[in-house]
Amino acid sequence: MKAWQRNGILLAALLAFGATRLPLEKSLGDELRKGGLAPPPLEIGTRDKIGQTSSAVALGGLRTLVATFLNLRAFSFFQEQRWDDVSDTFEMIVDLAPRTRYYWETGSWHSAYNAASYYINNSNMPSLRRKEAWRAAIYRGRAFLERGIRNNPSDWSLLSTLGFMLTDANKFPAFRDPDATFTAAADAYQKAVDTGNAPAFVNRAQFYALARAKGREKEALALARALYADPKNRLPTLRALLLVLEAHENPALDTAKLAVELFETPERALEALSGHWQRTRERFPVDGVAGALGALEKMLAVPPEKSILNKPLQLPNGPDQWFSK
Amino acid sequence: MSSTTQPIARGSHFNRILVIAGHAFTQLVRMKVFYFLAVFAVIAIASNFFDLPQHEGPESIGMNVLRSIKSWSLGTMTLFSVVLSIVATALLLPKDVEDRTLYTILAKPVPRIDYLAGKLLGVLILVFVSLAMMDVLMTVVLQIRSSMILTQQVAMAQSQGWPQDAIESLRAETAQHGPNWALQGAVFAVFLRASIMASLALLISTFSTSTLFTTIISFLIYFIGHFQADARDAYLQAGQAGEGVFARMAALVFSLVLPDFQNFNVIDAVIEGQAMPLMVLVKLSLIGLYYAVFFTIASWFVFAEKEF
Numbered sequence: 346m347k348a349w350q351r352n353g354i355l356l357a358a359l360l361a362f363g364a365t366r367l368p369l370e371k372s373l374g375d376e377l378r379k380g381g382l383a384p385p386p387l388e389i390g391t392r393d394k395i396g397q398t399s400s401a402v403a404l405g406g407l408r409t410l411v412a413t414f415l416n417l418r419a420f421s422f423f424q425e426q427r428w429d430d431v432s433d434t435f436e437m438i439v440d441l442a443p444r445t446r447y448y449w450e451t452g453s454w455h456s457a458y459n460a461a462s463y464y465i466n467n468s469n470m471p472s473l474r475r476k477e478a479w480r481a482a483i484y485r486g487r488a489f490l491e492r493g494i495r496n497n498p499s500d501w502s503l504l505s506t507l508g509f510m511l512t513d514a515n516k517f518p519a520f521r522d523p524d525a526t527f528t529a530a531a532d533a534y535q536k537a538v539d540t541g542n543a544p545a546f547v548n549r550a551q552f553y554a555l556a557r558a559k560g561r562e563k564e565a566l567a568l569a570r571a572l573y574a575d576p577k578n579r580l581p582t583l584r585a586l587l588l589v590l591e592a593h594e595n596p597a598l599d600t601a602k603l604a605v606e607l608f609e610t611p612e613r614a615l616e617a618l619s620g621h622w623q624r625t626r627e628r629f630p631v632d633g634v635a636g637a638l639g640a641l642e643k644m645l646a647v648p649p650e651k652s653i654l655n656k657p658l659q660l661p662n663g664p665d666q667w668f669s670k
Numbered sequence: 671m672s673s674t675t676q677p678i679a680r681g682s683h684f685n686r687i688l689v690i691a692g693h694a695f696t697q698l699v700r701m702k703v704f705y706f707l708a709v710f711a712v713i714a715i716a717s718n719f720f721d722l723p724q725h726e727g728p729e730s731i732g733m734n735v736l737r738s739i740k741s742w743s744l745g746t747m748t749l750f751s752v753v754l755s756i757v758a759t760a761l762l763l764p765k766d767v768e769d770r771t772l773y774t775i776l777a778k779p780v781p782r783i784d785y786l787a788g789k790l791l792g793v794l795i796l797v798f799v800s801l802a803m804m805d806v807l808m809t810v811v812l813q814i815r816s817s818m819i820l821t822q823q824v825a826m827a828q829s830q831g832w833p834q835d836a837i838e839s840l841r842a843e844t845a846q847h848g849p850n851w852a853l854q855g856a857v858f859a860v861f862l863r864a865s866i867m868a869s870l871a872l873l874i875s876t877f878s879t880s881t882l883f884t885t886i887i888s889f890l891i892y893f894i895g896h897f898q899a900d901a902r903d904a905y906l907q908a909g910q911a912g913e914g915v916f917a918r919m920a921a922l923v924f925s926l927v928l929p930d931f932q933n934f935n936v937i938d939a940v941i942e943g944q945a946m947p948l949m950v951l952v953k954l955s956l957i958g959l960y961y962a963v964f965f966t967i968a969s970w971f972v973f974a975e976k977e978f
Contacts, residue, residue: 369953370957384938410741545833
C-alpha cells in the first residue's frame with residue numbers, strides 16, 4: 346500500500362471514528378451539565394484575567410486547582426486591604442469553581458464585612474465618601490451572595506448566610522427599606538429551611554427576621570406559636586418576641602401574666618424582658634414590653650431608681666454616628 | 671530456540687501482550703518514575719496547611735482544607751498521569767529502536783499489534799499503579815483530616831444543643847468532602863484521560879521521527895481537546911451565530927479529529943463535593959476504552975508496514 350493511500354484510509358477512519366463518538370460525547374456532556382457535574386464554560390474575561398499560564402492550567406482540567414491558588418492570592422490582597430483586588434479575584438474564583446459554597450461565602454464576607462468595616466474606620470476619606478463606600482461594599486457582598494444562591498439554589502448555608510447578613514445590626518442600616526430587608530432575610534431563611542438540610546437555629550432565625558418586618562406580625566405570631574410548641578426552641582429571644590406579638594395581636598392582654606407564664610418565674614421574666622427592652626440596635630418590636638416590665642417591677646418591689654424603664658437606652662450607633670465626623 | 675521462549679512464541683496474543691507489557695513496565699520503573707511519589711506525599715501533606723483564617727461558620731470548620739487536599743492531590747495526579755503517559759509512550763518506540771530491542775522482538779513471530787498493545791499496556795499499568803499509590807496516600811490524609819474535622823464539628827454541634835438529625839446532616843455533608851466512592855471515581859477518570867493520551871501518543875509515535883515531536887504534539891492535542899466540545903457546539907448550533915460554511919466545516923473537522931476532554935472535568939465537581947453517579951463513570955470508561963482501542967488499531971495500521 347502506498348503512503349498516500351494509507352494516510353487517506355487513516356484519515357477516513359479517524360473521521361468515521363469521530364462521527365460515531367460525537368453523539369455519545371455530546372449526550373454525556375449534556376447529561377453532566379444537566380446534573381450540575383460539568384462546570385459552565387470559562388468566561389473569556391476570566392481567561393484574560395487569570396493570565397495565560399493559569400488559563401492553560403484551568404483549561405487543562407485543573408479549574409479547582411487554579412481556584413485554590415487564586416484563593417491564596419485573594420488572602421494576600423485581603424491582608425493588604427486591597428478590596429477591589431479581593432473582589433476581582435473572587436469573581437474569577439467563582440467562575441472557576443461555581444459550586445463551592447466556601448468561595449461564595451468568603452467573597453461576600455470580604456466585601457460586606459471586611460471592606461465595609463474598613464470604610465467605617467478609614468479616617469483618610471471624607472465622611473460622605475466613606476459612607477457611600479461602606480454602603481457599596483455591603484451591596485456588593487449581598488449581590489455576590491445572591492449570585493451564589495442562584496448558582497446553588499439548594500445550598501441551605503448560602504441562604505442562611507444571606508439571612509444573617511440582612512438581619513445584622515451593622516449591615517441592615519445600609520439598605521433603604523428595613524421592612525423589605527427583614528422580609529428578604531425571612532424569605533432567605535425560609536428557603537434554607539425548605540432545603541430540608543438546615544439546622545433548627547435557621548428556623549428560629551427566620552422567625553426573628555419575620556418578627557421585625559412590619560405588616561407580617563400575624564404570620565410571625567403563627568410561626569412563634571409553632572416554634573414555641575417545641576421545648577428546644579424556647580430561648581429567651583423567642584419567648585420575649587412571642588409575648589410582643591401576642592400583645593400586638595391583642596393590645597388589652599395582661600402582658601405581665603403572660604410573661605410569667607412564658608418565663609416560668611417573675612424574676613426570669615423581668616431579666617429576659619429587660620434584656621429585650623435594651624436591644625434597640627436590632628430593631629425588635631417591643632409592643633407590650635414596657636407594660637409588662639412595669640407590672641413585673643411592681644410585683645417584685647423593684648425601687649423606681651433601679652427600674653429598667655428609667656435607665657437610658659443604648660444609643661442606636663448606626664451609620665449616622667459612624668460617619669458623623 | 672530456548673525452552674523459555676517457546677511458550678511466548680506459540681502462546682496466545684494475550685500472553686504475548688502481557689510479556690511485552692511486563693517488560694515495558696520494568697523498563698519504565700527503572701527510569702525511577704516512582705520517585706515522583708515522594709513529591710506527591712509532600713504535596714498531599716502540605717495541602718493540609720492551607721487553612722486560611724478566612725470566613726467559616728462553625729458548621730463548616732475545616733471544610734476548605736478537605737477541598738484543598740482533594741484539589742491539590744487530584745491536580746497533581748492529573749499532571750503526573752498526563753505527563754507520564756505522554757512522555758513514557760513517546761519514549762518507548764524510539765528507545766527500543768535505539769537499543770535494537772525492537773529488531774529482536776520483530777524478528778520473532780510476534781505480531782506488531784501485540785507489540786504495540788503490550789507497550790501501551792505497560793505504560794497504562796505504570797500509570798495505574800502510580801495513581802493507585804497516590805490515591806491511597808490521598809485517602810489516608812483525607813481520612814485522618816476529615817475525622818479530625820468531624821470530631822470538632824460534632825463537639826461544636828453538641829455544645830450548641832443541635833438535635834441528632836441536624837448532627838447527622840452535618841456529618842453527611844462533611845462526608846461528601848472526605849474520602850468516598852465519588853473521589854475514587856474521579857481518580858479513575860484521571861486514569862481514563864491519561865489512557866486516552868497514552869494511546870494517542872502511541873499513534874503519533876508510530877509516524878513521528880522524534881520523541882520531542884510526539885511529546886509536543888500530544889500536549890497540544892491534550893490542551894486543545896478541552897476546547898473540542900466548544901467546536902462541536904459551534905458546529906451543531908451552526909447558523910445561529912451567522913458563521914460561514916468554511917467556519918462550520920472547520921469546526922466539524924476539529925470536533926471529529928480531536929478527542930473531547932471536557933467530559934472528564936467531572937473531576938472538578940467531585941472536588942467541590944458532588945457525587946458522581948456510577949453510570950457517568952461507566953460511560954466515561956466506555957468512551958476511554960473506545961478511544962484506546964481505536965488509537966491502538968490505528969497505530970498498528972501505520973506501524974504494520976513500517977520498515978526498520
